[in-house]
Amino acid sequence: MIPIGEASRRSGVGIETIRYYEREGIVPKPARASNNRRLYSAGDVGRLRLLKKCRALGFPLADAKALLDLSEEGSTDCQSVKALAEQHIANVRSKIAELERLDAALHELSGNCDSGNVSCPMLTRLQDG
Amino acid sequence: MIPIGEASRRSGVGIETIRYYEREGIVPKPARASNNRRLYSAGDVGRLRLLKKCRALGFPLADAKALLDLSEEGSTDCQSVKALAEQHIANVRSKIAELERLDAALHELSGNCDSGNVSCPMLTRLQDG
DNA sequence: ATACCTCCTGTAGCGACTACAGGATCAAGC
DNA sequence: GCTTGATCCTGTAGTCGCTACAGGAGGTAT
Structure with missing residues (x-):
């Protein structure tokens, strides 16, 4: 479990943008350390990376979320x-x-x-x- | 001198957009009737029409204003x-x-x-x- | 008098962030 | 233990160019 700065570096998504995605319900709320700092798993980073690619392809954020949700289902x-x-x-x-x-x-x-x-x-x- | 609704119809620029342009200083403040309603001259309508065409060409509003200002100078x-x-x-x-x-x-x-x-x-x- | 239309000001929303302000916490060096 | 600097937190405001109200005032037609 890594802090937000590291998740940002690994996913290429900016820190403020990650928090924005969380506020908007695009990504699930991450775990929190005892000091209230966010902690991200490898899966969380994977989600951010997928979002980043969808956005780079020009999908609106709502569509990017839909694609993310589809990718979570096994059925895809x-x-x-x-x-x-x-x-x-x-x-x-x-x-x-x-x-x-x-x-x-x-x-x-x-x-x-x-x-x-x-x-x-x-x-x-x-x-x- | 015509009221804002008529200026909107003649220029093709929406009423709310005209007031927005005024607030933002894109167009000069129009005359006012005794009842505080805006009154537009033919020149005012011409400015709105030019703005509309610049926007339709995709110029950002700041550029559209610059073009409008240039068109006001005789020198063009x-x-x-x-x-x-x-x-x-x-x-x-x-x-x-x-x-x-x-x-x-x-x-x-x-x-x-x-x-x-x-x-x-x-x-x-x-x-x- | 009634109904309806146009107009007024001021504020909030759109999309997708980005940039602070103002503070808390952490890690490392001395 | 103390200081420095990096990282993190929440919350708010700004970007662009409108657009859509809310809530009211004034005008016009019947």
């Missing part, structure tokens, strides 16, 4: 995991599409901007459009 | 506009790259997920990796 319900993943993939793709739309619009608008212009064509078009 | 400093736009374009592109990385990783991870699996390969790999 593949259907539910796949559903969460595909929903998330769809979100990611729609964000990409939106950003590409922005990229094109920005490129087009700023294209005529050059030093020496009397009035900025980008601002002019934004004001008039 | 094209260099500054271009700098803001290019910085923002770079941000957008790095977000796209990051999301495409996630998309590929998610696709790869969930690819082996199918009904009938005893243990979910995605979860297994997230736990072990």
